[in-house]
Amino acid sequence: MRILVVEDDKDVAGFVVKGLREAGHTVEHADNGRDGLFMAASENFDAIILDRMLPGGIDGLRLLETLRAQDNATPVLFLSALGQVDDRVKGLKAGGDDYLTKPFAFAELLARVEAMARRGKGEGPTTRLAVGDLEMDLLSRGVKRGGQKVDLQPREFRLLEYLMRHAGQVVTRTMLLEGVWDYHFDPQTNVIDVHVSRLRQKIDKPFDAPLLHTVRNAGYMLRVEEP
């Protein structure tokens, strides 16, 4: 993916750019709002990572508003030290697709950017999801693995649906919390892990090859393990 990083802090920008390149993405970097806007408007990117407070007269919000006014729908993730609920709301209202507060873990940033860029591609409404031999019918709300029916609680179904929609990507606990439960607080306990392990009991335990993997220091990933 081609990703634009607009961030004025050298260390943070260096860290993000390096990490994204290591993950196999092509990365461009702008260290002020003016250059950022120019690059975002004149080139094609799959995702933009945007700081809110930027030098150069154009801050992140203005940059995004200008971009959206030009009918540019590139997915944008705000990366900001302004972490109050109102700041977040402001960022999303201006047309941001996601909002991550500094300080952040790189795994979280990477997972969110990849999920966001994929979502931005817009595959259209689907009625069927499949990962390996795991199939999900969104209309009848039925789940099968290897042709065998798997019984899931409504919430487990939604959890699996989220994981399948992001198959092959790392999904963090916060993403699950927001995407599946619509919760915006940070549980101190390992509640998410318990839910995931329950789901794993149902979709992986009776079968040979596990599909739901734990990614250390990051979250989970649903994918077919390469032999």
Add this chain to the structure above:
Amino acid sequence: MSEAVPEADPKPPVRIRKRRRFLRSAGVRFAVLYALVFGISTIVLAASLRYSTVGLLDRQTHEAIRVDARGLATHFTEGGLPALVLTLRNRIDENLNDNAIYLLVDPLGNRIAGNLTRWPQGIDAPHAWYTMPVERAGLRSHALLRYYELPGGFQLLVGRDVSTRSQLRHILRDGLLWALAAMLLLGVLGALVIRGLFKRSLADISATTRAIARGDLTQRVRRSGSGDEFDELAETINDMLDRISRLMDGVRQVSNAIAHDLRTPITRARARLEDAAAHARTTEELRGAVDRATDDLDGVVKVFQALLRIAEIEAGSRRSAFADIDLAPVLDDLAEFFEAAAEERGIGLDIAWPRELPMVGDRDMIQQAIANLLENALKFSPAGCRVSISARMDATHIEIHIADQGAGIPETDRPRATERFYRAESARSTPGSGLGLALVSAIANLHGGILRLDDNRPGLRAVLVLPRRAPNPDSTLRIKLWTQNLKKDALTPTDNS
């Protein structure tokens, strides 16, 4: 050019500045205003007094002369000159006050009758009024005179001696002047008294606020107990100071806690990194140390975020997100969310609430508050115990009870349990920041409710009491502080937009 040019002083000279400051004083302004009003009313009083006495006498005299002259003219028309002369004599004789003045002369100017020896100089216009000195029976006096022309060239002068009236006027003028002087004096004295009262009433407030500004927060404005406006002001100021000092205590306590609770993990992280840099022999060791230090820093970030969130909620700015919500599905979801975690720890969840719990509030915040209470309950419950979540509702309030059978909080500690960074002795060994209950309490307060901590015998029963209607801030002072915050927000440009 070595000579220093004396700099022009932009400030006015001391005396002028002093005078300006003197006039700026509210006490002086009120005093001057008082003296002015007092003086004007005095002058109005004097003027009306003068008009109603001297003026009345004047008008009476004029009228008397007119009537007199009319009578004489009638006599002249009816009985001719002899009748007029007779009447004049009679009138002079009958005039007991000896204040009537008459003079009748023939066309040549010779005196025919009257009590003036000769025609006064300067009287030549008929029907005009003259006030002039006259000489009568060897005495000089003041008279008001009017001159009438009679048929046949006879001329008649009718008048009144007004020297007594002049005396009265003088007496009145002197009296009024004295009174005016006395009132001026009284006005100035009154003004000084008012200024003194002002100064005394404000001096205490001013002294107290100065002391507060210097940093002595223990000072309070003395109340007179009279219940007047100054007393009310003093009370409001004291209320405000109480609140400020509570906030200051909070800040002090928080900064102490930050010093401890944040310094500790930061110190640990630093030590780990330094130790690894100096002593790690393998990459594995180094990576492990870095990972652990990162975890420590993540903990610090969590504490920071919780602190900021509490501050954000306490500032009250999030009340804009209030809406009509139903707590029942919120509780359903949360129970389902935590049920798995509870089961894994061997804890049973008992749930009971009505099918609908409608109220006005912020769904996200209440979710977080209940989640915090539930996590607390699960954290402090030994395996095999039960945690119960229940809710009930009456016309005005919704109560959410979350009860565990753990160690609970000792009764003496309960009032402090909602303070930031408070951790019960028994909780020292479990992970946590000590901010969970503080956050719940802040959320409850924002909704106009409270967090109550009861004894569950054994364990803790946390009761979140929330009003169902839009919250009314519990005191006028809070509204004031809140609107001040809003104003401040409106005035300062928001962040970077």
